[in-house]
Amino acid sequence: MTCFYAENIPSGLLPAEGRMVYQKELNLLWKIVVQIGLKWGNVYHNRDSPMDSANLKSSWLEFISAKTNYDPSYAAEYSSAAKVIEELVAEFGRETDPETAEDELFEKLFFDREFVYEENVGVADAELLLTTRLAHAKYYVIDEFIRFQIVAGGFKYFGNPQYRGRNYKGYIGGSRYNRRPSVRSYEKNAE
Amino acid sequence: MISTKPYKYVIIGSGISGATLAKELLAANRNEEILILEAGPIIEAENRRYWWDFIVQDRRPYDFTYDRPDESVSVGKTPFLIKGSRVTAYGGSTVHWGGWSLRFNPEDFYLKSNTGDGGDWPISYDDLEPFYCTAEQYLSVCGDDTESWNRGSTCEGNPIRSKPFPLPPFEWTAADGEMIEAFEKHGIEPGKMPIARYRKCMTTGTCKYCPFGSRFSAQYVLHDLQTDSRHNNFEVRSNSPVVQVLMKNKRKAIGVEYLCTITGDHHKVHGDNILVCSGAYETPKLLLNSGRQHSWENGIGNDEELLGKFVVSHSILSVRGRLSHNIEQWFQEYDFPTLMSRSWDTEAIQKKSNKVFLFKNRKLPNIDFSKMMVMGKTRREIEVALTESRQSELQAFMEEKGRVENRLQVKSGRNRFGLPNMKVNFTRPEQTRKNGEAWLDRMQKVIETMGYKVEGRKFQDPGGHHMTGTCRMGRSDTEGVTDKNLLVFGTENIYVCSNAVFPTGSAVNPTLTLAALAFRLGYHLTGKKAQ
Numbered sequence: 001m002t003c004f005y006a007e008n009i010p011s012g013l014l015p016a017e018g019r020m021v022y023q024k025e026l027n028l029l030w031k032i033v034v035q036i037g038l039k040w041g042n043v044y045h046n047r048d049s050p051m052d053s054a055n056l057k058s059s060w061l062e063f064i065s066a067k068t069n070y071d072p073s074y075a076a077e078y079s080s081a082a083k084v085i086e087e088l089v090a091e092f093g094r095e096t097d098p099e100t101a102e103d104e105l106f107e108k109l110f111f112d113r114e115f116v117y118e119e120n121v122g123v124a125d126a127e128l129l130l131t132t133r134l135a136h137a138k139y140y141v142i143d144e145f146i147r148f149q150i151v152a153g154g155f156k157y158f159g160n161p162q163y164r165g166r167n168y169k170g171y172i173g174g175s176r177y178n179r180r181p182s183v184r185s186y187e188k189n190a191e
Numbered sequence: 192m193i194s195t196k197p198y199k200y201v202i203i204g205s206g207i208s209g210a211t212l213a214k215e216l217l218a219a220n221r222n223e224e225i226l227i228l229e230a231g232p233i234i235e236a237e238n239r240r241y242w243w244d245f246i247v248q249d250r251r252p253y254d255f256t257y258d259r260p261d262e263s264v265s266v267g268k269t270p271f272l273i274k275g276s277r278v279t280a281y282g283g284s285t286v287h288w289g290g291w292s293l294r295f296n297p298e299d300f301y302l303k304s305n306t307g308d309g310g311d312w313p314i315s316y317d318d319l320e321p322f323y324c325t326a327e328q329y330l331s332v333c334g335d336d337t338e339s340w341n342r343g344s345t346c347e348g349n350p351i352r353s354k355p356f357p358l359p360p361f362e363w364t365a366a367d368g369e370m371i372e373a374f375e376k377h378g379i380e381p382g383k384m385p386i387a388r389y390r391k392c393m394t395t396g397t398c399k400y401c402p403f404g405s406r407f408s409a410q411y412v413l414h415d416l417q418t419d420s421r422h423n424n425f426e427v428r429s430n431s432p433v434v435q436v437l438m439k440n441k442r443k444a445i446g447v448e449y450l451c452t453i454t455g456d457h458h459k460v461h462g463d464n465i466l467v468c469s470g471a472y473e474t475p476k477l478l479l480n481s482g483r484q485h486s487w488e489n490g491i492g493n494d495e496e497l498l499g500k501f502v503v504s505h506s507i508l509s510v511r512g513r514l515s516h517n518i519e520q521w522f523q524e525y526d527f528p529t530l531m532s533r534s535w536d537t538e539a540i541q542k543k544s545n546k547v548f549l550f551k552n553r554k555l556p557n558i559d560f561s562k563m564m565v566m567g568k569t570r571r572e573i574e575v576a577l578t579e580s581r582q583s584e585l586q587a588f589m590e591e592k593g594r595v596e597n598r599l600q601v602k603s604g605r606n607r608f609g610l611p612n613m614k615v616n617f618t619r620p621e622q623t624r625k626n627g628e629a630w631l632d633r634m635q636k637v638i639e640t641m642g643y644k645v646e647g648r649k650f651q652d653p654g655g656h657h658m659t660g661t662c663r664m665g666r667s668d669t670e671g672v673t674d675k676n677l678l679v680f681g682t683e684n685i686y687v688c689s690n691a692v693f694p695t696g697s698a699v700n701p702t703l704t705l706a707a708l709a710f711r712l713g714y715h716l717t718g719k720k721a722q
Contacts, residue, residue, distance in 0.1 A: 040570045042560075063243055070240035111567045147247040147561040155560055158570070159520045159577050167524035170246040173394030176361065182394035183524040184365035 201462030204469035206283020215713025230432035272654035310694030334385035501593030512643025
């Protein structure tokens, strides 16, 4: 029997047909965002705040709401992706160490395109690329969560903290009349 | 049969000029009977889903309205870029514009007198100056009064600016610094881009679809007018392309015929005054297709066959360079340029060449973090890409001069919005090409002064983003299609208020000037006096 994640499906967005995203599915999907922050290390943290991306969650929930309450709804893609992740974590747990299964799975999902797209990995045409539920999960869910994470604040945490950016396309930097400038400003002769 | 409800004004088009005129007319008389007919659909502004799709899929909700190749074609020797130059929707092209709001210079009103080419406006900068002030207030333009081109006087002895900018300018970004310093070494005065900010900007870097409604859009004006309970006789109908202006006789229009693209039905409405505010493409097409039953053999206002001719565009020049490091980790933070200069946009240059308006490409330097993450790049790989090099680009709009042979014509068939298909025949003169190359040489020196290695330079094909001239103003009907008050020559109640009436295109964006003209026409129609 074909695994759920390997099931062949058409490339287009899965029809949601009034479906909702359940809390259990949201919990699984939130793990993707947390893992993005962990794998790329681009999330706010300090001595007192772990790298749990908690500061992004309310924005993320608003994003999910926008993607599921308006047409075309992503609810079916989110449900499918949650099940794909659940199934793969269980499979990785059987094959390796259940303690590290989740970590290893996301390592594959984020950095091993052959694992996701198999023999279609070099194909540019989405029609040919998105043939399985796993491919759908990567393209419609994980990739969009990556873009969300970057604009929600992840862009700030690459490179040297001394040169940290203040704004990015999609980030809400705030009013330019705030005391702290919303972008990095030019200062003549500044070094 | 024509509908029995008469309108004092039928406004064709719901972009900045149509919305501004409606606002002025209703300010003078809240009960004024006004109908706006918009060919395109309503695309919701400030929609969070649209905004998120813009961010994660780079898809904008109005892209589908852009011209398709089968609807609008370029047929001249120089390819003319049409796709993406306008939005056919409620609110017009302000739905997608960047908000750059610059005044034309005084010499832009006397191009033909100064150079022998192009056209002259039948009004002067001084005639329009009070309305520029009104338009800047209306659009909430943020600008810098201290720049040299904002000071001084016109040849009539009036101040270039009789009022300051309503809001202070957006300051330069850190990434602008090296170009600012290069400008100064080349005697180019660095300036701050005047930007229309209708409401409080929250720095989302997504001006092309602002989730807060901060960038001015005619949609907001129309919403406010429609929801004002005092405006009992004001109506906007979308999906309603006007197919012809209806005439009683050669001089007097009595209304318009439009198509409802939802039902496929044709309707006629009565109007005492017809205000054609449908942009530089649609205005000439509508007039060309109207009036033939009433002695306008070549279309309304076209006995001298000037309609659709003198197409003026802006050509974009660009020089891009790369620096072998990006230690400062610069990337794009605003979605509009903050650095610009009008040092090469002067009368002296106009007389010798084509003027240019310089600005730094807002999108560079930049890095697409998420694209690399999607492709599976590690943090280390991304940080190397972030810091190993950066690009910068100096861009310019180059002024062009209207030529009678550059024209827009109706093509058979109608597009998805019920508007006539069209073809644009444009040829760029050889001297313009040479002037453009000379400017590119000078721009390249700026990039090299910054320490960048030049990677490429481009003199882009002309495009329709800022097209003007197709229904131009003139002192008489042998010079233009409309008079100085935008009344179509030979008619008594048809006015045109769009970029089409500009005899010249200047080197800067036309929207502020169009807004000023709309206010001026509104004052004219209501008898209000400018301050």
